[in-house]
Every structure is written in structure tokens, then in C-alpha cells.
Amino acid sequence: MKPKYLLPSLLLSFALTPLMTKAEPIENIGHIHNLTFAGENQQTLILGAHIGLFSYEQNSAKQISKESFDVMGLSREPVSGALYASGHPAKGGNLGLLRSDDEGKTFRSISKGINGPVDFHQLAVSSVDPKIVYGVHDGLQVSADGGINWKEGGKLPPKLLQLAASDIKPNKLFAASEQGLFVSDNNGDSWQRILSYPTTSVLVNKGSIFAFVVGKGLVVAEEAEEMQWREINNTFGSQVLLDFAITADGHRLVGLSQYGALLESVDQGRNWQSLPAKPLPVTVQEKNGQIIFQTNCQSCHGIAGVGETYSTEGLTTKGYIFAPALNGSAHAWHHTDDQLLKTIMEGSPRTSKMPAWKATLSKDDALDAIAYLKSLWGETQKRCQGPKHMDRACIGGK
Ligand code: HEC
Structure with missing residues (x-):
């Protein structure tokens, strides 16, 4: 199929629903789909939820996005800190690709994507060349100009769960899938399997590839080296992490389990506890x-x-x-x-x-x-x- 060129002027309108301005208990914000850290030194935890974008502060959630929409895809562009998002408003229809340059307060529409407006459930931006954006909606779509124009990518690994772009090569990306962890050196045209256990999430941070692997727990490998996997923690019980985020210094990690619960580590992933922390036994x-x-x-x-x-x-x-x-x-x-x-x-x-x-x-x-x-x-x-x-x-x- 020929690449479709779409102009940014094809703007989409949002369904504006009242903003939740006060801090809410985390249970009140519905399904959380994805996590990232934003703001100065990447210290503020951002939650992409069923009813908009929230920041997590002092054990409660506060809506930051002016618009309420179901945030299905969320990715932080590592160089400028811009946030890319995709999803759909409550009344239906898809929002295509959105971008925020004010840490999620306002979003503008960048493009509809191929066969759009798309609802990218997976989104990744390259840190080597932040103009390269990957999105998944009816297959892989690749943009080389910050999400304005798109072309269809190669066939994705089956049962894909998450994408993450490499920190070293511009056209390299990783794919977590129920059939393992895969890597592509050519923008997703072809894939090679590097781990054969079901992998539910993958994250690249400063050259380290973190993955959640069922049966192995949280593992890490250095991209520049031989990719020797090291187990960080394998005591997650029946929980698997569907997404996780990491602060710039790599110390704090927050994960999202399949039950919709948040988990936190403040020692580089070695120990985990629920977020908010469960109270200690009292009686x-x-x-x-x-x-x-x-x-x-x-x-x-x-x-x-x-x-x-x-x-x-x-x-x-x-x-x-x-x-x-x-x-x-x-x-x-x-x-x-x-x-x-x-x-x-x-x-x-x-x-x-x-x-x-x-x-x-x-x-x-x-x-x-x-x-x-x-x-x-x-x-x-x-x-x-x-x-x-x-x-x-x-x-x-x-
Ligand atoms: C050697 C492993 C083992 C140990 C030790 C063990 N359990 Fe279990 N437990 C299981 C398994 C396996 C099941 C699931 C049984 C089934 O599905 O029929 C289970 C089921 C249960 C259930 C039922 C849960 C439900 O949702 O229906 C409870 C309650 C429970 N265990 C409590 C305990 C308590 C309390 C202890 C310690 C005093 C304990 N178990 C020690 C293996 C263990």
C-alpha cells in the first residue's frame, strides 16, 4: 500500500467532559492502561487511564489532561519530553495520534494515521532519532517525521503486547509478545526472537533493556553488550507486569499488573511493594x-x-x-x-x-x-x- 500523506490540519475535535480537578483515590480513575515518568528529572508518575491522563501524587491521582479520553497508547519522547498519546473519547471514534508539549495538560492532533483515525494501543518513539515513531493499529505503522506521515511496517510478532525503541540504533526496536521477546533492526520489517518465554512488557532506559518475562520475572540486559540477561526479581507471584516506567536515574520503577494494580520499587527493581503501600498489620x-x-x-x-x-x-x-x-x-x-x-x-x-x-x-x-x-x-x-x-x-x- 502506498504511504498516505496527511496534513496536520486534519484536526480532530475532542469530546470535552468535566475535568476531575481534585485528587482522587486511585480506585476512582478506572482502568489504568499505561505509565510513564514525566516532568523535571522524570520524577512525576503519569497514568494513562480510561478517563484521561493523571499524575500520581501522595497516593492519589489528579487529572492533568484538559480532555477526558481513554488513553490506550502513551509514550514519552525521550529528547524533548513531549508525550505522544492515542485512544478514543467516551462517545466513541478514535483520536489518531496526539502530542502534548506541556506534560499532558493539552494535546494537539498530529495525524490520523493509516486507515485512521487510528487508536494506537502500542506507541514507541526512538531516543536516537525522535522523529521516528512507531504505532500499532491493524498492524505496525512507522513515521519518520514525528508522526505526521506514516507508512505500513512489516508483519509484527504474533500476540504482541508492547513495543520499545532502541537507545542505540535509530531503526531498531523491541517487541514483547506472548511468544517471547523479539528485536528488529529494520523498523519492524523483519524480527528475530531473543527470548522464548512469554514477555508481557519491555522498556528501554539509557541502553538497558528491561523486560517482564513470565517464569523469569523482571530481567535486564545491556543493549551495547552481548545481551546477557540478568534476573532482577522473580517474586511477583501471580502478577505479571503489563507496563512499567522508570525514573531518569533508574532508581524508581513503577509497574502495572494485569489486575490493574500498581507496584513500586525504589531500589532499581530489586524489591517491590504495592503502590500505595499496604498498611502494616495493626492488631x-x-x-x-x-x-x-x-x-x-x-x-x-x-x-x-x-x-x-x-x-x-x-x-x-x-x-x-x-x-x-x-x-x-x-x-x-x-x-x-x-x-x-x-x-x-x-x-x-x-x-x-x-x-x-x-x-x-x-x-x-x-x-x-x-x-x-x-x-x-x-x-x-x-x-x-x-x-x-x-x-x-x-x-x-x-
Ligand atoms: C505447598 C504449597 C502450599 C502451602 C504451603 C500452602 N498452600 Fe494454600 N494452597 C495451595 C494450592 C496449590 C492451592 C489451590 C488449591 C486448589 O485450587 O484446589 C491453595 C489454596 C488455598 C486457599 C484457597 C484460596 C481460594 O481462593 O480458594 C487458601 C485460603 C489457602 N490456600 C490458604 C493457605 C494458608 C493460610 C496456608 C498456610 C497455613 C497455606 N495455604 C499453605 C498451596 C499451598
Whole structure:
């Protein structure tokens, strides 16, 4: 297909919906799709959400974009700090490629893209030549002039999840996909697989390639060297990171799990905790429960109940049952305290891997473990525990 040339004057209009000006609890902003750091020294965490662009400050979210739209693609141009975005407004229709030069307060339309207006779910900008922009909408599209004109790129790896541009070569990019991590040296015309495990996200920062690999966790390799992968952390339990962002100095990382939860590391990815941080156990019961959990349960159910971490063995063994997350992310909260107590004391009828604990633990110890686990749940989960998890009114806040 011939490249289509579109003029920036093909401007699109936004559906203007009222701006949320006050800081909101993070649960109120709906689905978060992507993350980046912006502002001076890349210190401000920006969230691309279902209802616009937000900054994350003091454990709450504040809308920064004047327009409310579902931010499906978001990428920071590394040289000028401009933000590229794509998505659709609530009333439908796509927005094509948008650009902000004021850290997300206002966006202007750059182009419709090929067969547009497009809704790029993946967006990446080269740091070597920031005029090179990649977007994915019905296949790969490549722009060599900052997103104004586009041409169709090569065939993408199947089940693509994320793109990241190289820090070394202008036409080089990485693709995270359910079938592995791929690299292309020719703007995506052809691809070579460099990791064969499912890879859910990839990020390039100052020559380091970070990837989240199912079964290996967060890994890193230096692009300039032989690309030796080093494991940074593999204790994510049942969580996988669908996106993550990193500050300019590389110390703070924030990730987004498939459950829509934010996770944070302040030591270059070595240790992770929920963002906002979960409160520490308060009551005597919760504190005792934490000790019971760490001694007897954590080896399978993960640190702070994040679930058993995906392993090659588990992923390749038929009928393997992973120990589920017991924090709020999976569905432990669909059970009443009595049901949880029964599973703990009697074990699982499905697998001896979850043994009966009644010979080891007293009923009070088991109840303490439950109290500790519930301290890790969110407000909705605590309020709507058990049969009420089916009650829409309860989930909706009543
Ligand atoms: C050797 C691994 C292992 C250990 C140790 C272990 N569990 Fe489990 N647990 C599992 C597995 C596997 C399942 C899933 C069983 C199934 O799906 O039938 C499970 C399921 C559960 C469930 C049901 C969750 C749900 O959503 O239905 C609870 C509650 C639970 N475990 C609590 C505990 C507690 C509390 C401890 C410590 C006292 C513990 N487990 C120790 C492996 C383990």
C-alpha cells in the first residue's frame, strides 16, 4: 500500500467532559492502561487511564489532561519530553495520534494515521532519532517525521503486547509478545526472537533493556553488550507486569499488573511493594497471622500473599495447580471466613499440594492468618466478602 500523506490540519475535535480537578483515590480513575515518568528529572508518575491522563501524587491521582479520553497508547519522547498519546473519547471514534508539549495538560492532533483515525494501543518513539515513531493499529505503522506521515511496517510478532525503541540504533526496536521477546533492526520489517518465554512488557532506559518475562520475572540486559540477561526479581507471584516506567536515574520503577494494580520499587527493581503501600498489620491478631503466614504459607502463596510465582515447571506441566494469590487480587475474598477456615484446616479436595493444616495449626492461628490476609485486601473486598461479591450494589460502593 502506498504511504498516505496527511496534513496536520486534519484536526480532530475532542469530546470535552468535566475535568476531575481534585485528587482522587486511585480506585476512582478506572482502568489504568499505561505509565510513564514525566516532568523535571522524570520524577512525576503519569497514568494513562480510561478517563484521561493523571499524575500520581501522595497516593492519589489528579487529572492533568484538559480532555477526558481513554488513553490506550502513551509514550514519552525521550529528547524533548513531549508525550505522544492515542485512544478514543467516551462517545466513541478514535483520536489518531496526539502530542502534548506541556506534560499532558493539552494535546494537539498530529495525524490520523493509516486507515485512521487510528487508536494506537502500542506507541514507541526512538531516543536516537525522535522523529521516528512507531504505532500499532491493524498492524505496525512507522513515521519518520514525528508522526505526521506514516507508512505500513512489516508483519509484527504474533500476540504482541508492547513495543520499545532502541537507545542505540535509530531503526531498531523491541517487541514483547506472548511468544517471547523479539528485536528488529529494520523498523519492524523483519524480527528475530531473543527470548522464548512469554514477555508481557519491555522498556528501554539509557541502553538497558528491561523486560517482564513470565517464569523469569523482571530481567535486564545491556543493549551495547552481548545481551546477557540478568534476573532482577522473580517474586511477583501471580502478577505479571503489563507496563512499567522508570525514573531518569533508574532508581524508581513503577509497574502495572494485569489486575490493574500498581507496584513500586525504589531500589532499581530489586524489591517491590504495592503502590500505595499496604498498611502494616495493626492488631495483635493480624501481627500473629503474619508470622503464621510467613512460616507456613508464604513458600507457596508468595510474599504478602501475591500467589505462587510462575515457573517453567508449572507452565509446562499439565494439570499443575499454582497456589493462588490470597491478597485482594485473585478471588480469596469471594469466600466467607468460614469457607477460608475450612480450606485451611481441611486442605483442598483438589490437590494435596494445599495440605490440611489442622494437625499443625490451632483454629485461632488459622483465624489469625485469615485476619492478616484480610488486612491486605482493599475496602471493596472487605465490604463485599463472600456471597456479596456477586452483589453489584455492594461492588458499586453501597
Ligand atoms: C505447598 C504449597 C502450599 C502451602 C504451603 C500452602 N498452600 Fe494454600 N494452597 C495451595 C494450592 C496449590 C492451592 C489451590 C488449591 C486448589 O485450587 O484446589 C491453595 C489454596 C488455598 C486457599 C484457597 C484460596 C481460594 O481462593 O480458594 C487458601 C485460603 C489457602 N490456600 C490458604 C493457605 C494458608 C493460610 C496456608 C498456610 C497455613 C497455606 N495455604 C499453605 C498451596 C499451598
